[in-house]
Amino acid sequence: MKVFLLGGTKDSINLIKHIKENYTSYILTTTTTEYGSKLAKEGGSDDTIARPLLKEEIIEILKEKKFDILIDATHPFAEHITQTSTSIAKELKIPYIRFERPTINFENIGTKNILPVNTFDDAGKLIEKKFKTGNVLHFAGANTMEHITKYVSVERFYPRILKVPSSIEKCEKLGIDKNHIIPMTGAASCEENIELIEKYNASVMITKESGEIGGIIDKIDAANKKDISVIMIQRPVIKELEKKDVITNLDEFDIKIKKILNKNS
Structure with a gap:
């Protein structure tokens, strides 16, 4: 089984390990960063590509190497690549799976302090209007910082990011002091988040609804x-994505992949 995997998440690493342990396979994983590529290789991916790919490039690779399946295990907020991958699968008539981490069940979680918004721009506007004092902890990645700093002074802004060159450059361009950058090494515990709130005198925290694996409950x-x-920030709804193509765990993956393999045999 030749697998083309759009990765860059913890979910994708778990999936790579699962495929390698349970199926005879070749996996090519694409990520947008060298760090993501390194983790994919450590997880067992046979090959990796460590840069964003254009639609035409993905199509060329899929055709040239005759992949059996296209799996999208990118982040729930990577809306564009999921739209692109669904389009490619239909165009090439290649089996497609979207591995999407489950949304949070808030049944046993205190929600009194949660303020849901649809976009990062909405988040910036809300802070500008409602949180005029105290500092802002940004736990939503380097690529979304500029949407907040349009409305919030960088003097009050503390992003937690991967300390990779591309993210540091984004901070520099926005004028964020290097002493404000909080290095990220994975999901933080509740205690670690409390320490950050206290250390930086934060009055508000920004995060994505990125599922339990993204550490949202501890935040x-x-x-x-x-x-x-x-x-x-609420997850985007991707209209192009068909419900039948979405799985949320490895058991569902096994059921789906066996159907695909039986169909192709």
Whole structure:
């Protein structure tokens, strides 16, 4: 089984390991960063491509190497690549799976401090209007910082990012002081988030609704314990994505992949 995997998430690493342990396979994983590529290789991917690919490039690779399946295990907020991958699968008539981490079940989580918004621009406007004092913890990645700093002074802005050259450059372009940058090495615990809230005198935290694997519960718990607000950006709804193509766990993956393999045999 030749697998073309759009990766760059913890989900994609778990999926690579699962495929390698349970199926005879060749996996080519694409990520947007060298760091993501390194993790994919460590997870067992046979080959990697460590840069964003254009639609035409993906089509060329799929055709040239005759892949059996296209799997999209990118981040829930990587809307564009999911739209692109669904389009490619239909165009090439190649089996397609979207591996999407489950949304959070808020049943046992205190939600009194959560302020849901649809976009990062909405988040910036809300902070400008409602949180005029205290600092802002940005736990939503380097690529979204500029949407917030349009409305919020960089003097109050503290992003947690991967300390890779591309992210550092984004901070420099926005004029963010290097002492404001919080290095990220994975999802933080509730206690670590509390320490950051206290250290930086934060009045509000920004995060994506990125699922339990993204550490969202520990962020909310920390915010509740320190009684600060969490501005949560809701997941985008991708109209092009068909429900039948979406799975949320490895058991569902096995059911789906066996159907595809049986169909192709």
